Amino acid sequence: MKNKVLFIIPSLAGGGAERVFVNIVNTIDKSIFDVTLVCLSTERNVYEVSSDVRVINLKSKRVRNATLKILRLIRKERPSLVVSTLGHLNSMLLMLKLFFPKNTKLIIRQTNIMSFNRGKNTLIRKKAGNKLYKNADMIVCQSKFMKDDFINITGVKSSNVIKIYNPVDLDSMLIKSNEDIKYEFNEGQINIFFAGRLEEVKRIPLIIDAFQNFREKNHYSKLYILGEGPKKSELMNYTVKKKLSHSVEFLGFQQNPYKWLKHADLFIMASKHEGMPNVLIEAIALGIPVLVLKHPGGTIDILRTLNIEDRFVNNLVIDKNSFDAYDKRVLSILKANFGVEIVVKQYEDLFKSVIQIGE
Template sequence: MKKVLFLIHDLGQGGAEKVLINLVNHLDLARFDVTVMSLFGGGINEQFLKPEIKYLTVFKKMVPGNTKLMKMLSPNQLHKCFIREKYDIEISYLEGPAARIISGCKDDTTKLVSWIHVEQHTMKQLSASFRSAKEASECYGRFDMTVCVSKCVRDDFCEILDYKKPCRVLYNTVESEMIVRKSIEKVNIFSDYKVFRIVAVGTLKAIKGYERLFEVVKKLTLESYSIHLYVLGIGPEKKKLENYIKENELEKVISLLGYDTNPYKFVKNCDLFVCSSYAEGFSTSATEALIVGTPVCTVEVSGMKEMLGENNEYGIVTENNEEALYQGIKRLLDNPDLLAHYKKQAEIRGRMFNTENTVKAVEEMLLSL
């Protein structure tokens, strides 16, 4: 049996955190002795870990300025402080601090895996959690395997570091059967009034591009389209977005629903899922929309063309700007037949993200190390 450690910053509401829970809950525990460790406890996704999975935290809650504090110690010193047991495989399940800590392992018999979730574009961004670009390059060079969640993320990572060590793409694990089952629950907040329902899911932070999505919704409303945007998520931009809605008198057009453990029932009962992000890794929320058969319109971010096709076969991918997103949504509003077509295509593409297949690929990777 392989003894495996997954280290992550925290188990908050983010996509990577959710995907990690999905993955470890479905690993074959007859072959893998699994421990999940988060640097900081209190994350909302902790409750979904199966009891069979060992869970450890370094600190009970978030420590302000933790990245700067951790830079005071070397990767080896951090590893000695935080990782007290011997593991066959140690996995950094996010770029940054977790990768720096795991890279400090000095046991040659332990295999090290780095899991990269987002495009980082520049060495400055990639090395932000390290003391320097040189240290970042050295740390990532210590890993036996690097896993990326999409081809775009892999190409970006390898180009920045001129990376020559093993690096492969493994798609995120989603609980497809559970998603479908929970999506049929009733949604009480939706009125019977005929309105085109748009949904967006994700942390309320600037990188998600909600303000420009609100601008698109405002423009369409002024053009007399009967639409309503529902946003699921919590985060630091909440007050700013609430102010935008109030200042633009959009209270009857945009609803911030907060965090819900079952976003699938909302997505299932909406006409269109929209992603307005400036950057993504491989969008878990968009994947879930396909699984429940909701058409997707998204700006081009990492992984979307892999998910929806180079030529918009399974959904609409626009250029990553406000005007292009506006035109993409408007096109679907004006063409009910096209929307119906993409609903069918979403159902087809959703079958690609079968839980069993994605977990099997990870297990094979771990056993091959």
């Protein structure tokens, strides 16, 4: 008999957490698990879900408006396991866990580093978090740093927290990178790329500054910024202020960013912190040299695994060494550690162990 699993997520709009869930539900062994993907809303979907995955749209734009719908669905479906991701949804399901069917387990996947996303009153929050998170049967963190930080902030037992990297569908990404784009890159031009949400935590002005310094001696170069976000207008004004409006191009959100990234000579990041940046894995898989300003989080896990920690720098300075190519074995190492089949197998093993608890 198959084990019924409900994966619950706010939407399938473009984002790292959404991509991770789609990779899991598409790849998971359907001979063992009966998979249903529950979305609060299916508006602005950008990810393709396999035809053998049932999708339920709750038609609720806000998490708080979906509380009763989710609880009714769980009590009706009586799944062996509920899996959720993203903060507000995780919190809501942790509170609802007391009303789940008796044998239904709950796994939540953390998407952020707790110490960078909590208020000043740490002691009170730690006590409240510990009481709330103990309702989860297991908590998944994306990196060692995130796991250690989570345990330290919440006080949850380490035995209830597991590190599993994000699954990245590298083969699919490489295929998509070969699609044509209606854009002409100038021959001989040095193309530098950033891809991600345009928000404060990404510290994109530092990237623009580093590019400006590089361009002083390398005039035939251009910075491309892939993504949307609340800081877009501010960043565009910043490029005007820096007199770079003709040398920095904002490409907006692209459903297939890989066909753009393959034209990059360098991929650059300057985040304050990162959980586990999928886009960095993808850029490296495309053979693009990377330059990353040092920050706490899971980024070091990626670079250390690949033995390219020299790309993790204290000062964001683009020079000729920034464009050095990698060892040809990089892709196989990436697949062995972050490939979708490898990581989803780890999720399957986790699901089996959690479902068996209490049987």
